[in-house]
Amino acid sequence: MRLEDFMRKQVVTATATTSIREALALLKQNRIRHLPVLDNQILVGIVSDRDLRDALPSSLYARSDDHIIMTKPVQEIMNTEVITAHPLDFLEEAAKTMYEYKVGSLPVLEENKLVGIVTESDILYKMIELFxxxxxxxxxxxxxxxxxxxxxxxxxxxxxxxxxxxxxxxxxxxxxxxxxxxxxxxxxxxxxxxxxxxxxxxxxxxxxxxxxxxx
Structure with missing residues (x-):
């Protein structure tokens, strides 16, 4: 089975200037954990719920710059070395890539254009179906x-x-x-x-x- 057969084609994305506050809202509203970041429709990074949590101030301490942190753009915390896949890659190849690189999702690119995304949950569910x-x-x-x-x-x-x-x-x-x-x-x-x-x-x-x- 190839990724094009089950990848999520309606991808929720952010731009490099999207704020941390806005990115958190996107994740919550869409019940997702990974947010590809685009610049002029080109994939330039990816940010996860963990990246955003790590950027937030600890709830144990009140800081005067909390508001400033929440308004920072995601480009300051995003991962720019994005591991990607192709629509014609096989499911097992994607699973191997995610395991080897320890990533929770793979943006799917075709001719440098973002056409989908697969997550570890997508892979696991599809393998349950196949078995x-x-x-x-x-x-x-x-x-x-x-x-x-x-x-x-x-x-x-x-x-x-x-x-x-x-x-x-x-x-x-x-x-x-x-x-x-x-x-x-x-x-x-x-x-x-x-x-x-x-x-x-x-x-x-x-x-x-x-x-x-x-x-």
Whole structure:
């Protein structure tokens, strides 16, 4: 999935001369945490709710210059080294970028024009959707040999059990030479399919043998 498929296209922005007070109001009114800063429609920085909080005077002390601080332009506190993305970047690439650079959002640029923004919440929610966790379903995890065709073999058994698969994740196993397959299936009763998998010699890690449905 590419960013253009789910990025927020109606982006709330500020200008370099927007005051700290005005920026705080924009964040509150729009229930957002990141505010791209534009100058003549060009992205020149980004300011977050944390940046704004850090710029504010402590509530423990009354200062005569509090009003002056609130009227300062965001250009004095904004981050000018903005990490960005492109509309055709994949979701997982954006997630990796946000993790590596420790940022909570990525302004999305196309030909140097701001066309959208994605936040860590957007990424997390979309991954929940892709994994099928937001729908009634169950998880089946199987440890298999890391060899050609094994995914197709497991999928065939699940197909024969007449259970529908909503998502599949493949990741390395803790055991050398093996990998784990995690299937999200659209049933709350996995006893039949897990029994069939075990009968075919597959090592089912989850659900554990002997688990039963609660009333």
């Amino acid at each position: 099928g966790v937001n729908k009634a379903s169950s998880q089946i995890e199987i440890e298999v040999e890391d060899r050609y065709g094994v995914l197709a073999e497991v999928s065939q058994v699940i197909r024969e059990s007449k259970v529908n698969v909503s998502s599949v994740i493949v990741f390395p196993s803790a055991t050398e030479g093996k990998k784990n397959l995690v299937f999200r299936v659209t049933t709350m009763d996995t006893r039949t399919v897990t029994s069939m998998l075990r009968d075919k010699g597959f090592h089912v890690l989850d659900p554990i043998r002997g688990e039963f449905l609660r009333d």
